[in-house]
Each structure stands twice: as structure tokens, then as C-alpha cells.
Amino acid sequence: MSDANHPDQPSVGRRPVAAADTVRAQRTWWDAEAAGYRSEHGTFLGDDRPGSDLVWGPEGWREADAALLGDVAGLRVLEVGAGGAQCARWLATRGAAVVATDLSLGMLREGAALEDRRAAADGGSPRTPLLQCDARVLPFADAAFDLVVTSYGALPFVADADRVLAEAARVLRPGGRFVGSVPHPLRWALPDVPGPEGLTVTHSYFDRRPYVETEEDGSVRYVEHHRTVGDWVRLARGAGFTVEDLAEPEWHAGEAVWGGWSRLRGELVPGTLVLCLRRA
Numbered sequence: 297m298s299d300a301n302h303p304d305q306p307s308v309g310r311r312p313v314a315a316a317d318t319v320r321a322q323r324t325w326w327d328a329e330a331a332g333y334r335s336e337h338g339t340f341l342g343d344d345r346p347g348s349d350l351v352w353g354p355e356g357w358r359e360a361d362a363a364l365l366g367d368v369a370g371l372r373v374l375e376v377g378a379g380g381a382q383c384a385r386w387l388a389t390r391g392a393a394v395v396a397t398d399l400s401l402g403m404l405r406e407g408a409a410l411e412d413r414r415a416a417a418d419g420g421s422p423r424t425p426l427l428q429c430d431a432r433v434l435p436f437a438d439a440a441f442d443l444v445v446t447s448y449g450a451l452p453f454v455a456d457a458d459r460v461l462a463e464a465a466r467v468l469r470p471g472g473r474f475v476g477s478v479p480h481p482l483r484w485a486l487p488d489v490p491g492p493e494g495l496t497v498t499h500s501y502f503d504r505r506p507y508v509e510t511e512e513d514g515s516v517r518y519v520e521h522h523r524t525v526g527d528w529v530r531l532a533r534g535a536g537f538t539v540e541d542l543a544e545p546e547w548h549a550g551e552a553v554w555g556g557w558s559r560l561r562g563e564l565v566p567g568t569l570v571l572c573l574r575r576a
């Protein structure tokens with residue numbers, strides 16, 4: 297969930313970006329943005345709530361209400377693109393054995409600081425393991441997990457989402473589930489602004505070229521990759537998943553604004569898509 301609105305950006309547009317350039321840009325971007333992201337969005341994500349929270353997107357739809365995961369007690373859970381690991385912390389408080397992973401050391405450091413704070417507050421209960429890795433190349437054995445989750449982590453930020461889904465399928469036991477949220481594909485046709493001007497379709501939904509911010513030297517500063525709803529279904533099936541649900545959260549966040557996500561837009565069109573998949 298990036299705001300993707302930065303006044304000092306040298307150039308913004310849509311153009312293809314290779315997988316390796318994408319990963320390089322993501323690591324640099326999220327390392328640099330980690331502290332700012334947490335100070336801007338941490339409260340929304342549950343940093344101030346006991347036991348943290350699992351929020352599926354800027355609509356403020358919480359897992360406590362959505363119940364997409366069911367009872368997680370005793371499950372082996374992997375979070376990819378975990379950022380500050382708010383989701384992992386929430387799952388751990390409900391009895392799951394969770395490992396939180398992310399590409400960005402900066403984001404994981406924010407998660408470690410949150411773990412320090414929680415451990416100090418509750419007398420030193422076990423820490424949630426945090427591990428730096430690329431979700432496209434997971435350092436785990438086959439069938440090591442019952443559930444893989446992500447809230448806006450990794451999937452929108454890779455050129456090769458098929459690899460992320462294939463890795464998730466590999467580390468899941470047969471019958472295990474992947475539940476992960478991404479920006480709703482419809483969002484890509486609308487300007488990324490929260491007011492009325494964000495309600496007019498200005499761009500083709502079918503343009504799969506990623507949104508790219510480019511430095512003056514031509515390097516990629518920030519990139520988000522776009523897929524349509526049908527693309528997500530095909531990617532999931534190609535990785536060996538059955539699609540159980542495509543959840544589209546309605547607006548629950550009051551007057552909160554996150555980039556282009558707002559009550560105005562969120563009450564009219566979906567802004568998040570939650571992929572609910574089962575390994576066949």
C-alpha cells in the first residue's frame with residue numbers, strides 16, 4: 297500500500313520493468329520508507345492495539361470481522377511481504393506458529409522494534425520470528441506450512457507474481473491455503489487521489505504495464521505491477537491453487553484516507569481484492 301504520490305519524483309509513467317530491476321527497486325524503496333510508512337500507517341495497521349491487528353487493506357476490513365482464515369490455532373503460518381509483521385503478531389496471539397518474512401530489512405527492523413515493545417509490555421512472551429527473504433525464493437522446505445498470508449505484501453511489487461504464488465504453493469502442504477490481498481485491479485483505471493477526481497476512469501484497465509517512478513539516471517525508484525482480476529485467477533490456477541473466493545472489502549475505515557483510498561471511492565467501487573486460494 298504505497299501512496300505512490302511524491303512531489304520530488306523526476307518522472308512517472310507506465311513502462312515494462314524487468315523482474316530483477318523491480319526487486320532491486322523494492323528493497324531500496326522500502327528500506328528508505330520503512331520508518332515513515334510505520335509512523336504514517338502504523339496506528340491504522342494495529343500498532344497501538346494489544347495483540348496488533350490483521351487488516352486486509354485501506355478499507356479497514358479486519359480479519360476479526362472478515363473471518364477469511366478461520367481458526368488459526370495450532371497452524372503453521374508464513375507471512376510474506378510482512379513489513380512490520382502486524383498480521384503475524386495478530387495470528388500469533390491467536391495460537392498460530394508464525395514466521396514473518398519480507399524483502400526489506402528496514403521494514404523488518406520496524407517489526408523488531410514492535411516486537412521489543414510488545415515483549416516488554418507482556419513480560420517476555422515468545423517473539424515472532426522475522427526473516428529477510430524474497431517471496432519469489434522462499435528458504436523453506438516443501439509442505440512446511442498450513443497457511444500463507446499477506447496483506448498487500450510482495451504480490452503487487454513483483455514483475456513475476458507467478459513465482460510468488462508457485463513458491464507459496466510449494467511451501468504449503470496439500471490442502472493448505474493462501475490468503476492474500478492486493479490493490480483491486482479496478483484501482484488501476486482510476487487516478488490515485490481520494491477526492492471526486494479519483495472517480496473518473498482515465499486509464500485502460502487492460503494496460504498491464506506497471507506504474508513506474510524513474511530517477512533522472514533512468515533507474516527505477518518505485519514500481520507497482522498491475523494484473524486484471526482474470527489475470528489473478530489464471531496465475532493462481534497456474535500455480536496449482538483452487539480459487540475459493542475473491543473477496544472485495546467494503547469501506548470500514550470511516551474518514552481515513554490512504555493515498556487514493558477514501559470513503560468517497562470506497563463506498564462506490566472496490567479498492568482491495570483478497571485472493572482466497574487452496575493448494576489442490
Ligand SMILES: C[S@@+](CC[C@H](N)C(=O)[O-])C[C@H]1O[C@@H](n2cnc3c(N)ncnc32)[C@H](O)[C@@H]1O
Binds near residue numbers: 454
Ligand atoms: C505495502 S507494504 C505491506 C506491508 C504489510 N503487509 C502491511 O500491511 O503494512 C509491501 C511490502 O512488500 C514487501 N516486498 C516487496 N517486494 C517483495 C518481495 N519480492 N518479497 C518479499 N517482500 C516484498 C516490501 O518490502 C513491503 O514491506
